[in-house]
Amino acid sequence: MGEPFTPREVIFAPTNRCNLTCGHCRVNRARGAQGPRLTAEAACAFLEGAAAGGVDRVGFSGGEPFLEPDFLAAVITKAVELELFFDRLMTNGDWWADTAELEATLTRVLDAGFDGTFAISADAWHGQDPKRLAEFIARAGKLAGRFDVFEIVSVLDRKGAAATDMLKRLARELDAELLCDGDLPRAIQNGRARRNREQGMDDGSGIDIPVLAIPYSAGFGDAEAWKGKRWFTDDWCEGPGNVFFVHPDGLAAVCCGFANENDELIAGNVSEGFDALLAAARAKPQVRACYELGLAAYRERLEASGVVFPGKTADACFFCDHLCRSGLSPRA
Numbered sequence: 001m002g003e004p005f006t007p008r009e010v011i012f013a014p015t016n017r018c019n020l021t022c023g024h025c026r027v028n029r030a031r032g033a034q035g036p037r038l039t040a041e042a043a044c045a046f047l048e049g050a051a052a053g054g055v056d057r058v059g060f061s062g063g064e065p066f067l068e069p070d071f072l073a074a075v076i077t078k079a080v081e082l083e084l085f086f087d088r089l090m091t092n093g094d095w096w097a098d099t100a101e102l103e104a105t106l107t108r109v110l111d112a113g114f115d116g117t118f119a120i121s122a123d124a125w126h127g128q129d130p131k132r133l134a135e136f137i138a139r140a141g142k143l144a145g146r147f148d149v150f151e152i153v154s155v156l157d158r159k160g161a162a163a164t165d166m167l168k169r170l171a172r173e174l175d176a177e178l179l180c181d182g183d184l185p186r187a188i189q190n191g192r193a194r195r196n197r198e199q200g201m202d203d204g205s206g207i208d209i210p211v212l213a214i215p216y217s218a219g220f221g222d223a224e225a226w227k228g229k230r231w232f233t234d235d236w237c238e239g240p241g242n243v244f245f246v247h248p249d250g251l252a253a254v255c256c257g258f259a260n261e262n263d264e265l266i267a268g269n270v271s272e273g274f275d276a277l278l279a280a281a282r283a284k285p286q287v288r289a290c291y292e293l294g295l296a297a298y299r300e301r302l303e304a305s306g307v308v309f310p311g312k313t314a315d316a317c318f319f320c321d322h323l324c325r326s327g328l329s330p331r332a
Contacts, residue, residue: 002234002236002290002291002292002293002294003236003291003292004282004288004291004292005241005242005254005278005281005282005287005288005290005291006054006242007050007054007055007242007243007244007254007278008054008055008056008057008242008243009055009056009057009058009059009087009242009243009244010046010047010050010055010057010058010059010243010244010246011058011059011060011061011087011243011244011245011246011256012038012043012058012059012060012061012065012071012075012246013060013061013062013063013065013245013246013247013248014038014043014060014062014063014065014067014068014071014072014075014248015062015063015064015065015067015068015071015248016028016062016063016247016248017062017063017064017067018062018063018064018067018092018095019064019067019092019094019095020064020092020094020126020127020128022125022126022127023125024125024155024216024217025125026219026258026261027062027063027258027261028261036249036250037248037249037250038246038247038248038249038250038270040070040071040074040075041074042250042270042271043071043074043075043078043246043270044074044075044078045270046246046252046270046271046273046274047075047078047079047082047084048078048082049273049274049275050244050274051082051084052274053274053275053278055084055244055274056084056085057084057085057086057087058075058076058079058084058085058086058087059086059087059088059089059090059116059243060072060075060088060089060090061088061090061245061256062090063248064091064092064095065089065090065091066091066095066096066105066109067095069105069108069109072089072108072109072112072114073108073109073111073112074112076109076112076113076114077112077113079113080112080113085116086114086115086116086117087116087117088116088117088118088119088151089109089114089116089117089118089119090119090121090153091118091119091120091121091136092120092121092122092126092128093118093120093121093122093128093132093133093136093137094126094128094129094132094133094136096136099135099139102135102136102139103139103143106139106140106143107143110143110144115144115149116149117149117150117151118140118149118150118151119150119151119152119153120133120136120137120150120151120152120153121152121153121154121155122152122153122154122163122166122167122170123154123155123156123157123162123163123166124157124163124166125155125157130166130169130170130172130173131173133170133173134170134173134174137150137174137207137209138174141207145204146203146204146205147193147204147205147206147207147208147209148202148204148206148208149204150209151209151210151211151212152167152185152188152209152210152211152212153212153214154167154185154211154212154213154214155214155215155216156213156214156215156216157216158216158224160215160216161183162183162184162185162213164178164180164183164185167185167188167211170188171188174188174190174207175190175207176188176189176190176193176207177189177190178211184213185211185213186210186211187208187209187210187211188207188208188209188211189206189207189208189209190206190207190208191206192205192206192207193206193207193208194206196208215315217257217258217315217317217318218313218315218318219258219318219321220321220322220325220326222318223310225313225315225318226309226310226311226312226313227311227312228311228312228313228314228315229312229314230312230314231296231299231312231313231314232295232296232313232314232315232316232319233296233316234294234295234296234297234316235316236290236291236292236294237254237255237290237291241254241255241256241257241290241291242291243255243256244267244274244277244281245260246270247260249269250269250270250271251266251268251269251270252266252267252268252269252270252277253265253266253267254266254267254281254284254287254290254291255290255320257317257320258317258321259317259320259321259324262286262321262324262325263324264284264285264286264287264323264324264329265284265286265287265290265320265324267280267281267284267287268280285329285330285331285332286320286323286324286329286330288330289323289329289330290320295316295319295320295323298323298330299319302328307328
């Protein structure tokens, strides 16, 4: 058995706008485009309550969060004031029109106090120019004063293959080398980073960027997703969960995965305050199934009641999304 949903992080998505259109992205770009939008003031007010309620870190996602620099600067400033830690700022690294915009926006974010990780989504789905990614890394590292502030999140293709060639080109642009474990990329590293490691130094002067190879997660209705050889193992949302993911319209979900668009995982609006959202989240049947019962145990209950699934899937996030979209979520 798991434990009640207890968020340790708030992830803000200030916009769903993005300069790229990626085949694996299932973000609802219309969300927040019409009607009330989450303001920086409302985000900061919610963050105060979250900090009082035990949340200790903040992250940013989207869309492309760098398209909303005013929001980023304001919320980062408030997080510093509240003495919170920073997690990832997710970016495609390719949002800037010219180097002037790149440097000005990065300077605002860093001057506001961001000292977390710039997590760059880079894979065959995104299709960025490695030269532009290298320039983003070079400029951001120089402004930050260190080059150990990056991470590359690379989604594998549907067959499980990594965008190794593209990442090798990026490494060459950085005068570095792509390190792999078998067929999977592990890190981009240059000679200075290797020497620093050998000498036990940690001054951030070398390029040493971990690469997280993430399996592709199928969308609802994808028959291929049901061809797994085994069922997923419960982790009670240890990976993408235990967060409040705040959408551009102010609605807060209990998950940072793609299933967070579903009403069954949305606790309410941040205007209601952290305590009210926490209580609402813990009362949601789907949330309790994810965090307390376990989706594997709930699947067994459904099968015992006569529900037949199209096959098996090792992807718990896909299964969660399937429950929400197919009307199989628990109701009490």
